[in-house]
Amino acid sequence: MAEVTTESPKExxxxxxxxxxxxxxxxxxxxxxxxxxxxxxxxxAAGELPGxxxxxxxxxxxxxxxxxxINDDDFITxxxxxxxxxxxxxxxxxxxxxxxxxxxxGICKGKGGSMHIADFSKGMLGANGIVAGSTPIAVGAAxxxxxxxxxxxxxxxxxxxxxxxxxxxxxxxxxxxxxxxxIFVCENNGYAQTTxxxxxxxxxxxxxxxxxxxxxxxxxDGQDIIAVHRATKEAAARARAGKGPSLLExxxxxxxxxxxxxxxxxxxxxxxxxxxxxxxxxxxxNDVAPVIGVTGDxxxxxxxxxxxxxKKAIEFGKSSPFPxxxxxxxxxxxxx
Amino acid sequence: xADRKKITYRQxxxxxxxxxxARDESVFILGQDIAGGAQNEAPDEFDAWGGPFGVTKGLVxxxxxxxxxxxPITEGAIVGCAAGAAASGMRPIVELMFIDxxxxxxxxxxxxxxxxxxxxxxxxxVPMVMRTMIGGGFSAAAQHSHSCHSLLVHLPGLKLVxxxxxxxxxxxxKSAIRDDDFVIFVEHKGLYETKGPVPEEEYLLPLGKGEVxxxxxxxxxxxxxxxxxxxxxxxxxxxxxxxxxxxxxxxxMSPLDEELILNSVRKTGHLIVVDEDNPRCSIATxxxxxxxxxxxxxxxxxxxxxxxxxxxxxxxxxxxKFYLPNADKLVELVKETVxxxx
Numbered sequence: 001m002a003e004v005t006t007e008s009p010k011e012x013x014x015x016x017x018x019x020x021x022x023x024x025x026x027x028x029x030x031x032x033x034x035x036x037x038x039x040x041x042x043x044x045a046a047g048e049l050p051g052x053x054x055x056x057x058x059x060x061x062x063x064x065x066x067x068x069x070i071n072d073d074d075f076i077t078x079x080x081x082x083x084x085x086x087x088x089x090x091x092x093x094x095x096x097x098x099x100x101x102x103x104x105x106g107i108c109k110g111k112g113g114s115m116h117i118a119d120f121s122k123g124m125l126g127a128n129g130i131v132a133g134s135t136p137i138a139v140g141a142a143x144x145x146x147x148x149x150x151x152x153x154x155x156x157x158x159x160x161x162x163x164x165x166x167x168x169x170x171x172x173x174x175x176x177x178x179x180x181x182x183i184f185v186c187e188n189n190g191y192a193q194t195t196x197x198x199x200x201x202x203x204x205x206x207x208x209x210x211x212x213x214x215x216x217x218x219x220x221d222g223q224d225i226i227a228v229h230r231a232t233k234e235a236a237a238r239a240r241a242g243k244g245p246s247l248l249e250x251x252x253x254x255x256x257x258x259x260x261x262x263x264x265x266x267x268x269x270x271x272x273x274x275x276x277x278x279x280x281x282x283x284x285x286n287d288v289a290p291v292i293g294v295t296g297d298x299x300x301x302x303x304x305x306x307x308x309x310x311k312k313a314i315e316f317g318k319s320s321p322f323p324x325x326x327x328x329x330x331x332x333x334x335x336x
Numbered sequence: 337x338a339d340r341k342k343i344t345y346r347q348x349x350x351x352x353x354x355x356x357x358a359r360d361e362s363v364f365i366l367g368q369d370i371a372g373g374a375q376n377e378a379p380d381e382f383d384a385w386g387g388p389f390g391v392t393k394g395l396v397x398x399x400x401x402x403x404x405x406x407x408p409i410t411e412g413a414i415v416g417c418a419a420g421a422a423a424s425g426m427r428p429i430v431e432l433m434f435i436d437x438x439x440x441x442x443x444x445x446x447x448x449x450x451x452x453x454x455x456x457x458x459x460x461x462v463p464m465v466m467r468t469m470i471g472g473g474f475s476a477a478a479q480h481s482h483s484c485h486s487l488l489v490h491l492p493g494l495k496l497v498x499x500x501x502x503x504x505x506x507x508x509x510k511s512a513i514r515d516d517d518f519v520i521f522v523e524h525k526g527l528y529e530t531k532g533p534v535p536e537e538e539y540l541l542p543l544g545k546g547e548v549x550x551x552x553x554x555x556x557x558x559x560x561x562x563x564x565x566x567x568x569x570x571x572x573x574x575x576x577x578x579x580x581x582x583x584x585x586x587x588x589m590s591p592l593d594e595e596l597i598l599n600s601v602r603k604t605g606h607l608i609v610v611d612e613d614n615p616r617c618s619i620a621t622x623x624x625x626x627x628x629x630x631x632x633x634x635x636x637x638x639x640x641x642x643x644x645x646x647x648x649x650x651x652x653x654x655x656x657k658f659y660l661p662n663a664d665k666l667v668e669l670v671k672e673t674v675x676x677x678x
């Protein structure tokens with residue numbers, strides 16, 4: 001307990017635990033996440049989408065690694081950079097795209113937008129515009145699972161910036177003292193908006209913060225879907241066995257800015273160039289797929305299938321009607 | 337109403353919690369010291385306090401530590417935790433010991449629990465209750481005497497109720513627990529010892545519906561929480577001056593029973609609002625604005641407010657007496673507002 005460990009990339013050279021079907025699932029999951037936000041990136045640049053948009057491009061190994069390691073009825077909470085978590089958890093892509101377009105057919109009927117996509121039927125309890133805002137909500141879902149003895153786990157996604165908020169400490173402490181089935185997944189992409197992690201905290205690896213709660217803290221290469229998947233499986237098994245929460249620190253890099261339109265003046269352009277050399281989809285295709293027998297043709301077929309899904313989603317979003325103005329007034333309460 | 341002795345506001349709340357926990361297994365309570373001594377095993381010891389004012393006394397012995405859950409001092413986490421549990425199949429009651437601690441959990445209230453249903457397109461339900469305490473009069477000074485409920489009434493997506501009597505406290509708490517929306521249940525710490533009749537048989541009171549506590553014809557006093565008692569006391573005193581006061585207790589601040597208030601003012605032609613919150617941007621100004629904009633033609637004089645001044649709550653009894661509304665101040669204000677009978 002409380003030992004901070006590092007998942008060595010070398011361990012991932014043997015993939016006995018990842019069969020062919022899981023390999024296909026991982027690749028398709030990442031491809032969906034990637035292509036959705038690449039499309040959003042372009043649509044936003046073209047002025048198609050209203051509001052603030054934060055894309056997940058470059059971090060797919062984390063959402064897809066986690067989601068292929070948990071069950072459909074498990075809970076997740078997400079962040080402002082939440083499209084990837086939603087897609088990976090199985091939220092309807094056309095409904096998401098319509099939501100980004102602000103249409104009535106959107107997954108939240110145009111009431112939430114990019115930062116508030118949720119689908120409780122998929123265990124997706126909400127993206128969140130408030131940094132660290134969802135951490136106690138995941139704790140509550142985990143408490144609910146524990147009290148109902150349902151065997152579910154709750155995965156809480158958050159960024160490096162969230163770990164400097166007071167509510168992060170409160171949430172991990174509470175989850176820890178009650179041994180809740182909660183997995184805290186930190187996506188450390190090195191920046192809280194423009195501010196580098198190295199400036200904002202005096203520790204190199206924020207997994208060490210797990211020590212304060214006497215829970216496992218694991219440092220993971222977030223570009224390596226296999227490493228994320230394995231660490232999540234272990235944390236989920238531990239959680240379901242009643243042994244409490246874990247903190248997984250997934251080191252990653254976002255390929256684009258904090259938000260779409262970010263001038264990125266605070267970041268060395270080489271960082272994105274270097275990061276793209278460690279693209280999680282490319283790493284999977286090069287290092288994992290050949291070993292487990294996933295072929296280029298199979299991945300190409302997935303690419304084509306996903307491209308069609310995204311194209312259809314864009315058409316659906318663009319062609320769907322806006323809500324009626326008076327719809328502004330409903331859905332505030334169940335009854336009032 | 338079956339005849340039985342009057343019970344206290346505290347007992348009424350305790351009965352409501354007992355009944356709803358027995359009725360529905362998904363109801364549970366979390367908060368600081370709601371049992372007390374959580375580290376101990378013996379029932380007597382771990383029900384050391386039963387909440388700072390004894391409202392939750394005896395629950396842990398009956399329903400166990402899982403459903404009567406003492407927490408660390410961690411307001412943000414417990415309110416957010418309640419929201420997460422409510423969103424995933426439970427009906428939590430979270431206790432924010434004093435409303436003064438609101439700052440620690442305001443994000444979870446204003447950005448998470450309250451807008452959750454709306455943000456997610458009406459598909460989420462957040463059936464949680466947050467019990468909290470307001471009120472001065474104890475020389476507890478600025479950080480333990482707040483009545484800043486207006487801050488919360490401002491927020492769409494939550495309901496807020498302010499029971500003034502044991503009868504209202506029990507009926508409203510039971511309804512709040514069964515409600516599928518986020519309800520903030522505001523108790524006044526000066527009311528726990530007050531007694532009133534409460535029937536043996538089960539009853540519920542609807543959220544958002546007020547009542548005319550005392551009928552009158554010359555002036556309407558709209559009062560909330562403990563101020564209802566002050567308004568009633570003033571109304572009785574004013575009988576000697578031949579001024580007939582109607583006391584209206586909306587019982588909920590959100591939803592607000594607008595018609596009840598407007599109908600009363602249409603009858604009396606005068607309005608005073610009494611509340612213990614500070615005056616700026618408050619429920620008192622809100623009710624005055626409501627009446628001014630919707631029943632202006634019925635008013636025979638400018639509507640008035642009796643609230644504390646716009647200062648923090650002072651410590652010294654001499655200062656706090658000046659700060660708080662009371663029946664004598666209200667009597668004076670009524671006499672200034674209503675013309676003397678010929």
